[in-house]
Amino acid sequence: MDYVKPAEVLETMIETGTSKANLNAFQLLIRAILGGAILAFATTLAFTAVTQTSIGLTGAIIFPVGFVIIVLLGLELVTGSFALIPLSVLERKTSLGRMLANYGWVIIGHLIGCALYAILYDLTVTKMGTDMQNPLAKMLIQVSEAKTLGYKKLGFDGMVLVFIKAILCNWMVTLGVVMAMTSKSTSGKILAMWLPVLTFFAQGFEHAVVNMFVIPAGMLLGAIVTMSDWWLWNQIPVLVGNLVGGALFTGILFYFSQKTFKRSAAAHVHTGAKDVLTPVPAERRGL
Template sequence: MDYVKPAEILDTMIESGTSKANLSVLQMIIRGILGGAILAFATTLAYTAVTQTSIGLAGAIIFPVGFVMIVLLGLELVTGTFALIPLAVLERQTTMSRMLANYGWVILGHLIGCAIYAVFYDLTVTKMGTDMENPLAKMLIQVSEAKTLGYQKMGLSGMILVFIKAILCNWMVTLGVVMAMTSKSTAGKIIAMWLPILTFFAQGFEHAVVNMFVIPAGMMLGAKVSMADWWLWNQIPVLLGNFVGGALFTGILFYLGQKPFRRSASSTIAVKQGQQKT
């Protein structure tokens, strides 16, 4: 059977969280760089679809290609591990310090990867800075300002709003990571993880790694956004909201819902293996 049962998925989540927490620093940074850059590629692809069709949903349908590449290649996406490593900590398979170290090094990798792609993409879309009228360049500027100054104008309400949108976003993103574990086939994994990623992107929720590309790219193109605006009104609250959405609504709640069945599922597997040997 291609389908993997929820109790077995929980075991996979814990094992994956443990494995990711035990990566070397170099592995975390390199995988983070690649993960950030690939997601940035997917973001500009989605924006291209929107500008060409004037249909927002077109971008959402295409955007998951980046997430699929990251998951299938075993790269790092910190927003995805927000649902995995906390479970490994709960099961005492790793430590809180290892979890925080993973997040820190992977975020550093994401920032590097997103910055590299942002520089190359900005030079490409503006024809080496000679054409600032490209619709995609204008879109990046508008999005960069909307994701920072738009919330700033709302004051405290804006800060709460961006935090809530970040929670909703990563509830779906981490669900995409878990959905990939529901199938043993590549095609099944792709279809399963595509659904929640499309869901979050289509509704304009806030994703920390996407913003690590979009906001700096817009700033490089002339968006009136300062470094303080970026981090205070988006990056920090979005990272926190993404953590809550992933760790609580996907990780811990799924853990509590499936934990009573873990031992029985493991026992069933052991019995089947024993029967096969005899």
């Protein structure tokens, strides 16, 4: 059958996390550069749909196309790995150091890929810098400022708000990664992962990799945002929030919901009349 049961999905999550942790730096960089650029493509596609229809939900319906491409091609998305590699660490199939190294290299790759696309896209929508009236250019500036200065104006409350929105975002994004594992067919994987990604984008939650494109792209177009505004009021808290949302609410909680732990030396036997505890013979316990 096409459907994969949750217990099998958990095993796939652990295996995938281990495989990602074992990739070398060069592979991680290339896959992350491509992953960041493709997600940036999907972001501008979503923005195009919104400007053309004036309906925000159209962008959310279209945006998952980038996520689908990344997952099906086995590219890197650090927000997805936030839910997978910690499980490999829990199972002692990789180390904390390898996990952190993976995250570091992938984040660097995302920044490169997103910056490359931001430069090329900005040149495109402004006709090589000669026309700043394009609605998409204005939208990028507005979004860039809203994602940084909007939180800055709220002070401490803004920092808490962006952190919460990042948690909620990656709870859904990592569910998209996991849902793709519930099917063996390409069409099933696409449909399964589309739903949670649409859910996060439609509600305006904060995704670290999307922001690695949107905020610099807006800055290049003239948004009044500094590097400290970008990193302090968005990128750092969003990365941390995405980590919490993915690792805790998807990875760890799903792990404990499905993991079968070994019982103690006493085996539970059902007699029909009542339950009794029967000691396991020494030879079966390896004694």
